[in-house]
Amino acid sequence: MLKPSKMLVFGATSAIAYETIKLFAKDGTSFYLCSRKEDELKRLADDLIVRGAKEVRFATFNALDVNSVTEAVNDCLIKFPDLDGLFIAHGFLPDQKVCETSIDSMRQVIDINFTSAATILTIVANYFEKRGTGTIIAVSSPGGDRGRQSNYVYGSAKGALTVFLSGLRQRLSRAGVSVITIKPGFVDTPMTVDFKKGILFVGPEVIARGIYKAVLKGKSEVYLPAYWRFIMMIIKHVPEMIFKKIKL
Amino acid sequence: MQNDLTLESWGRFPAALHSGEIVPRSIDEVRNSMRSVDASLLPRGMGRSYGDSCLNDGGYLLSTKRLDKFMHFAPDTGVLRCESGVTLDEILRVFVPQGWFLPVTPGTKYVTIGGAIANDIHGKNHHREGTFSNHVIRFELERSDGTRFLCSRDENRDWFRATVGGIGLTGVILWAELKLRPIAGPYIEMESIKFDSLDEFFQISHSSGGLFEYTVSWLDCLSSNDVRGLFMRGNHIDKEEKAELKITHKTSQWKTFPCDAPSYLLSTPSIKLFNFIYYNKQLNKIKKSIVHYDPFFYPLDSINHWNRMYGKSGFLQWQCAVPVNDNYEAIRLILRKIHKSGLGSFLVVFKEFGNHPSEGMLSFPMSGITLAMDFPNREKKIFSFLDRLDEVVVDVRGRIYPAKDARMSRNTFRASFPSVNEFTSYIDPKFSSSFYRRVGG
Ligand SMILES: Cc1cc2nc3c(=O)[nH]c(=O)nc-3n(C[C@H](O)[C@H](O)[C@H](O)COP(=O)(O)OP(=O)(O)OC[C@H]3O[C@@H](n4cnc5c(N)ncnc54)[C@H](O)[C@@H]3O)c2cc1C
Numbered sequence: 001m002l003k004p005s006k007m008l009v010f011g012a013t014s015a016i017a018y019e020t021i022k023l024f025a026k027d028g029t030s031f032y033l034c035s036r037k038e039d040e041l042k043r044l045a046d047d048l049i050v051r052g053a054k055e056v057r058f059a060t061f062n063a064l065d066v067n068s069v070t071e072a073v074n075d076c077l078i079k080f081p082d083l084d085g086l087f088i089a090h091g092f093l094p095d096q097k098v099c100e101t102s103i104d105s106m107r108q109v110i111d112i113n114f115t116s117a118a119t120i121l122t123i124v125a126n127y128f129e130k131r132g133t134g135t136i137i138a139v140s141s142p143g144g145d146r147g148r149q150s151n152y153v154y155g156s157a158k159g160a161l162t163v164f165l166s167g168l169r170q171r172l173s174r175a176g177v178s179v180i181t182i183k184p185g186f187v188d189t190p191m192t193v194d195f196k197k198g199i200l201f202v203g204p205e206v207i208a209r210g211i212y213k214a215v216l217k218g219k220s221e222v223y224l225p226a227y228w229r230f231i232m233m234i235i236k237h238v239p240e241m242i243f244k245k246i247k248l
Numbered sequence: 249m250q251n252d253l254t255l256e257s258w259g260r261f262p263a264a265l266h267s268g269e270i271v272p273r274s275i276d277e278v279r280n281s282m283r284s285v286d287a288s289l290l291p292r293g294m295g296r297s298y299g300d301s302c303l304n305d306g307g308y309l310l311s312t313k314r315l316d317k318f319m320h321f322a323p324d325t326g327v328l329r330c331e332s333g334v335t336l337d338e339i340l341r342v343f344v345p346q347g348w349f350l351p352v353t354p355g356t357k358y359v360t361i362g363g364a365i366a367n368d369i370h371g372k373n374h375h376r377e378g379t380f381s382n383h384v385i386r387f388e389l390e391r392s393d394g395t396r397f398l399c400s401r402d403e404n405r406d407w408f409r410a411t412v413g414g415i416g417l418t419g420v421i422l423w424a425e426l427k428l429r430p431i432a433g434p435y436i437e438m439e440s441i442k443f444d445s446l447d448e449f450f451q452i453s454h455s456s457g458g459l460f461e462y463t464v465s466w467l468d469c470l471s472s473n474d475v476r477g478l479f480m481r482g483n484h485i486d487k488e489e490k491a492e493l494k495i496t497h498k499t500s501q502w503k504t505f506p507c508d509a510p511s512y513l514l515s516t517p518s519i520k521l522f523n524f525i526y527y528n529k530q531l532n533k534i535k536k537s538i539v540h541y542d543p544f545f546y547p548l549d550s551i552n553h554w555n556r557m558y559g560k561s562g563f564l565q566w567q568c569a570v571p572v573n574d575n576y577e578a579i580r581l582i583l584r585k586i587h588k589s590g591l592g593s594f595l596v597v598f599k600e601f602g603n604h605p606s607e608g609m610l611s612f613p614m615s616g617i618t619l620a621m622d623f624p625n626r627e628k629k630i631f632s633f634l635d636r637l638d639e640v641v642v643d644v645r646g647r648i649y650p651a652k653d654a655r656m657s658r659n660t661f662r663a664s665f666p667s668v669n670e671f672t673s674y675i676d677p678k679f680s681s682s683f684y685r686r687v688g689g
């Protein structure tokens with residue numbers, strides 16, 4: 001599998017994305033970075049150039065503003081017409097309780113984690129399909145494998161993303177475009193600062209190495225670390241009759 | 249703010265209880281971070297200092313762990329600009345494959361640029377290259393009142409001199425610019441030579457200085473007459489192909505030291521045995537090998553948390569530098585005292601410093617000999633013993649290294665660093681450390 005030489009990255013400032021693009025930078029990849037924070041993007045751009053990236057451009061976007069999303073993608077395609085990599089890593093983990101009463105919050109979670117990603121994927125997938133090449137990497141979550149009372153709003157948005165990606169993979173496989181779904185377990189990042197860190201927590205660099213390997217090996221769907229596949233297999237197979245009575 | 253109150257120094261002694269740790273996420277956040285606390289503050293890198301110079305009992309630590317970005321690199325000159333929390337490990341990872349190496353490195357790569365400047369650290373090439381800060385071109389310092397100083401040899405020179413070796417007390421170093429050195433590959437051509445007396449050590453040291461960039465020795469003071477040890481010397485290999493021939497060591501992370509060691513592991517007989525094996529492991533007088541830079545510079549880094557080997561009560565390091573214009577009398581006296589005390593030390597590291605002048609008001613390296621060793625913190629008598637060693641050092645206008653200290657007296661500190669009076673006026677009023685309250689203040 002070829003490594004992308006020009007990569008569009010959404011959520012470039014996330015801990016998981018940064019650790020990952022560091023690895024690609026070493027290979028001389030060029031990047032188009034997106035997040036809400038211009039200063040941070042500038043800082044990342046300088047850092048990646050020192051690490052070996054060939055060229056780094058960036059633009060701000062807000063996942064809640066669909067125009068800013070499409071503008072960023074379109075600008076990237078103008079700057080990098082031979083774009084061959086897409087990495088979607090932005091995401092938002094809400095307070096589930098708030099989402100149970102606030103319709104606005106609930107919809108925002110779905111828009112940030114799913115609608116914006118589906119928008120990006122639609123434009124870039126068509127572009128890659130036409131060119132007959134490209135690698136798409138998107139960070140979903142094992143939380144999307146089954147709805148749980150503690151986290152089902154975020155979970156359903158990620159679940160929708162997983163389903164979208166799986167359909168896209170099937171559609172694009174004939175066009176020579178690979179679609180990789182990443183499902184990280186508990187990762188020690190700003191998203192989880194308030195969590196008590198148990199033994200299942202790993203650093204973002206562990207996830208990054210897994211993503212890098214998945215790209216090289218042309219994987220389809222990876223749980224990181226791999227043992228999450230087994231944990232989720234068990235969780236998915238508990239009959240609904242029993243599942244509804246446990247607090248997970 | 250994170251409330252990990254139990255942060256330790258590498259020696260795990262003394263204990264400190266912090267009010268909290270603030271972690272600014274970028275250089276621009278440092279200002280608000282400093283404002284957000286109303287008690288005393290101390291910058292904190294990787295916490296690889298041994299004693300209490302990276303501790304601020306009762307106050308706050310300002311961690312640079314997220315000031316971890318590179319800013320610029322000029323491949324034509326080797327000048328790297330990076331944020332102060334970037335570690336030497338990260339620099340090596342990125343730059344060795346590109347053919348660059350650190351100008352000076354300590355015995356661990358897990359230290360930050362900020363920490364390296366604040367202790368003006370030295371390495372095995374001091375006799376050739378001087379201290380770390382000798383290769384720092386400039387840096388930016390931010391004070392708690394929000395003022396920033398660009399510091400170099402031309403600009404704000406006094407702040408440069410105060411902050412180099414300034415043990416974190418003059419403000420927060422935000423970023424720095426340093427000059428890397430070119431290398432042909434990651435391998436070191438090294439020799440290790442057995443010696444049986446101090447005179448032999450000096451003879452090898454003097455003949456090695458011009459030929460070898462890196463020199464360091466390991467000493468055994470527990471053998472009965474005189475000293476014995478191994479003299480290690482090395483150079484970067486100029487040709488990569490040569491290295492393919494016989495690489496004796498590959499880089500590897502062995503393991504994490506699992507738990508606090510029981511104290512019998514460190515009794516004098518077991519140290520004697522360790523030293524005996526270490527010395528006799530090498531049968532020939534001279535052993536030549538080609539090794540990766542990792543085991544050559546950072547043998548201890550291959551065991552995570554090796555400091556746990558000394559158990560819960562931690563350990564003490566003692567490192568001095570003494571001038572040698574007295575025909576090595578002071579160093580002989582120190583070695584005799586160590587031998588007589590019977591207080592063993594796993595690692596006695598011995599090296600001849602060069603004449604390169606250190607630039608910081610409180611820089612430790614000086615022309616002469618440096619000797620470092622560690623002791624498990626088990627017996628009270630170690631403290632009085634080290635006080636007696638301090639006296640010998642101070643008598644000949646030598647110095648004790650703050651980065652490794654948990655116990656020197658106020659007088660020893662003042663005698664070690666006569667420029668402390670000048671230094672005091674550069675201390676940030678909001679900054680303090682356990683160390684400085686103990687020895688300065
Ligand atoms: C195994 C081992 C081997 C070693 N070998 C050597 C050696 O060969 N030579 C040598 O000289 N030292 C050696 N040391 C000591 C070590 O290099 C120094 O203590 C170094 O300063 C540690 O860096 P750090 O990032 O861990 O800083 P810390 O220990 O966290 O802090 C050290 C000091 O730097 C200050 N500081 C940190 N960051 C900043 C900043 N951004 N701005 C202002 N001040 C700051 C702190 O306030 C503190 O005073 C060794 C240590 C170990 C554990």
Ligand SMILES: NC(=O)c1ccc[n+]([C@@H]2O[C@H](COP(=O)([O-])OP(=O)(O)OC[C@H]3O[C@@H](n4cnc5c(N)ncnc54)[C@H](OP(=O)(O)O)[C@@H]3O)[C@@H](O)[C@H]2O)c1
Pocket residue numbers: 010011012013014015016017035036037040061062063064089090091092093112139140141142183184185186187188189190191192204
């Ligand atoms: N941490 C975990 O345990 C874990 C587990 C499974 C999956 N994940 C997923 O991994 C991905 C990376 O997360 P992380 O853990 O590395 O967290 P992080 O460091 O907190 O990153 C969150 C990212 O999302 C971006 N973002 C948030 N809201 C946004 C918005 N409205 N518009 C645009 N960008 C927005 C942020 O960008 P700016 O703030 O710069 O705009 C930032 O880049 C996410 O998709 C997350 O769901 C994380």
